[in-house]
Amino acid sequence: MAGDRPVLLGLLLYLLVAATPTVLFWAVLRLLPAAVSAWVERRRRRQAPAGPTLESVVANLRRLRREVCSGCHRTQLRRMAAEAAYDHTLLECCRIVDVDAPLATAGADERPFARLLTEAALENAGIALDPP
Numbered sequence: 001m002a003g004d005r006p007v008l009l010g011l012l013l014y015l016l017v018a019a020t021p022t023v024l025f026w027a028v029l030r031l032l033p034a035a036v037s038a039w040v041e042r043r044r045r046r047q048a049p050a051g052p053t054l055e056s057v058v059a060n061l062r063r064l065r066r067e068v069c070s071g072c073h074r075t076q077l078r079r080m081a082a083e084a085a086y087d088h089t090l091l092e093c094c095r096i097v098d099v100d101a102p103l104a105t106a107g108a109d110e111r112p113f114a115r116l117l118t119e120a121a122l123e124n125a126g127i128a129l130d131p132p
Contacts, residue, residue, distance in 0.1 A: 054096050058127055061089045065129055087111070090118055099125050 064086040073079040087103060094101035099121045106114030119129055 051096075052092075054093070057089060057093045057096060061086070061093050061127075062129060062131070064089055087115065090115065090122070093122060093127065094118060097122065097125050097127065 064082065067082050068086045073082065091101050091104055094104075099118075101118045101121065103111065103114040103118040123129060
């Protein structure tokens with residue numbers, strides 16, 4: 001019964017059986033380290049936050065709010081700097097919480113009203129700007 005199969009088919013089966021473990025071993029050696037390093041990098045990126053935490057941004061927001069609302073600035077420059085820092089932190093908090101911020105598109109004359117609307121949107125999102 002040995003003559004039923006052609007010789008070429010027998011050679012192809014022999015090459016397949018002989019070469020498959022070598023090719024698989026080579027593929028594992030080449031692909032496994034790349035896959036493991038990609039998996040580790042993806043876990044590292046997922047664990048590290050992209051920016052500051054919500055808690056630190058809210059703490060800065062409350063501190064700057066107290067400073068802006070106190071009104072005891074020695075110069076106009078300090079008052080403007082405190083308001084600019086407060087606005088920036090307010091927008092950062094809105095970005096983290098994913099709340100629409102009217103302050104982002106407001107002009108210079110509309111900024112106080114837009115600031116109030118943005119503060120109200122954050123309060124509606126559950127962030128207490130004036131904790132008890």
